[in-house]
Amino acid sequence: MSVLVVNAGSSSLKVAVFDDALREVLAGRVTEIGGAEARVEIGPLQGARVVASHAAAMALCFEGMEEAGVPVASLRAAAHRVVHGGAALVAPCRVTEAVMAEVEACVPLAPLHNPANLTGMRAVAALVPELPQFASFDTAFHAGMPEVAARYALPAEAEALGLRRYGFHGISYASLVRKVQETGGGGLPRRVLAFHLGNGASACAILDGRSVATTMGYSPLDGLTMGTRAGGIDGNAVLRLAEVFGVAGAGRILNRESGLLGLGGASDMRALRRAGTEAARFAVAHFCYWAVRHGGSLAAAMGGVDAVCFTGGIGENDAGVRAEILHGLGFLGVEFDEAANGAGALALHPAGARVAVRIVAAEEERQIAMEAMQVMAGEA
Numbered sequence: 001m002s003v004l005v006v007n008a009g010s011s012s013l014k015v016a017v018f019d020d021a022l023r024e025v026l027a028g029r030v031t032e033i034g035g036a037e038a039r040v041e042i043g044p045l046q047g048a049r050v051v052a053s054h055a056a057a058m059a060l061c062f063e064g065m066e067e068a069g070v071p072v073a074s075l076r077a078a079a080h081r082v083v084h085g086g087a088a089l090v091a092p093c094r095v096t097e098a099v100m101a102e103v104e105a106c107v108p109l110a111p112l113h114n115p116a117n118l119t120g121m122r123a124v125a126a127l128v129p130e131l132p133q134f135a136s137f138d139t140a141f142h143a144g145m146p147e148v149a150a151r152y153a154l155p156a157e158a159e160a161l162g163l164r165r166y167g168f169h170g171i172s173y174a175s176l177v178r179k180v181q182e183t184g185g186g187g188l189p190r191r192v193l194a195f196h197l198g199n200g201a202s203a204c205a206i207l208d209g210r211s212v213a214t215t216m217g218y219s220p221l222d223g224l225t226m227g228t229r230a231g232g233i234d235g236n237a238v239l240r241l242a243e244v245f246g247v248a249g250a251g252r253i254l255n256r257e258s259g260l261l262g263l264g265g266a267s268d269m270r271a272l273r274r275a276g277t278e279a280a281r282f283a284v285a286h287f288c289y290w291a292v293r294h295g296g297s298l299a300a301a302m303g304g305v306d307a308v309c310f311t312g313g314i315g316e317n318d319a320g321v322r323a324e325i326l327h328g329l330g331f332l333g334v335e336f337d338e339a340a341n342g343a344g345a346l347a348l349h350p351a352g353a354r355v356a357v358r359i360v361a362a363e364e365e366r367q368i369a370m371e372a373m374q375v376m377a378g379e380a
Contacts, residue, residue: 001076003369004065006058008080008120010112011035013057015042017070018369026070027365030057043068054116058123077132078124079372081171081364083113083220085137086162092140092371094379095121095133103135109162110219112255134372141170142204142211149213149301165222167214169196173204175367176311176360181209183346189306189356193295195325196362197315199227199267203291205298213301215294221254224294225287227267230258232290260287269314269321288321292328305332307356316359319344326357 002025007014011034016027028042030051038051042064051057062072080095086106093099100121107114121133142150142165150165152158173194181188192206201224205213215223215232225231233254241250253262261267264283265275272280299305308329314321319342326336326348334355336348348357 084110090143142167
């Protein structure tokens with residue numbers, strides 16, 4: 001019996017199947033849904049074809065699973081990643097009509113993500129209505145942040161609009177905590193400074209296994225320099241952009257045309273490395289500088305650091321970015337082995353170091369499957 005993990009984007013659908021031992025037995029995706037030609041990669045089904053909707057994409061995923069020897073009848077449940085759970089959905093749960101209504105109520109908080117997450121749930125329900133569905137929320141890991149960390153200094157009528165710091169990448173951070181507990185040798189260090197570095201990038205202060213501060217806020221726009229997102233920017237600068245380019249235009253610039261792309265001409269760190277231009281070098285330096293700046297702030301929220309952990313595509317694979325950030329955090333007592341970092345070793349700190357430094361492979365899909373299994377076990 002297996003759990004199907006579904007991660008639905010605005011024009012994509014990613015799936016992975018895990019068995020009872022949390023081993024991944026199959027993974028696939030359908031991209032460019034609704035376009036002239038979608039790309040299908042699921043089991044034996046490979047190639048381009050017309051895929052009009054997420055429901056059609058989900059049907060193709062089921063077809064590919066069947067052909068790959070993973071029958072839909074073997075599934076115990078489907079488990080979904082949901083980006084925004086708001087103030088109400090702060091733990092993994094079974095998907096009900098009430099839960100779907102709450103996810104829909106959070107659409108204004110995550111207009112690019114929650115509608116897609118809902119389409120994934122509805123697509124599964126339409127095809128296999130008897131299959132139980134569960135949801136994990138990217139915001140949930142941060143729901144216990146101290147109020148002083150979560151609230152903006154806004155009047156009550158503004159906060160009533162839902163304007164507060166929620167934080168994101170929570171499923172990734174929950175997975176990181178679990179993996180460090182399992183593989184860290186001495187258990188989870190008390191004060192962990194975690195960096196999820198990819199096209200979307202954030203950092204989190206994890207004290208005694210719980211988030212106490214994070215760089216993303218009301219939306220995934222705030223904080224670190226990202227692939228196409230600006231990261232932290234003065235609110236009056238946002239108002240000026242809206243005045244000149246309109247609200248939609250400002251949103252496009254801040255979310256899709258800024259960050260590494262805006263500074264260096266490419267959103268992919270590997271492309272910037274290959275380009276080697278002055279603008280590309282500056283973009284990389286900007287990315288690292290603001291990671292260090294925010295890292296220092298998060299360390300202050302914990303009263304120091306016992307471990308630094310990197311995850312995500314850049315965090316796991318770019319030794320130069322890791323080195324630049326770790327050098328910048330040297331004032332916190334962070335040391336690292338250059339050779340180990342260059343080799344991508346799991347542990348980067350030298351023997352006897354006061355602060356552990358680790359690379360932790362991202363396992364968000366496995367974390368979602370595990371959380372669904374835990375909810376089912378609790379129900380039983």
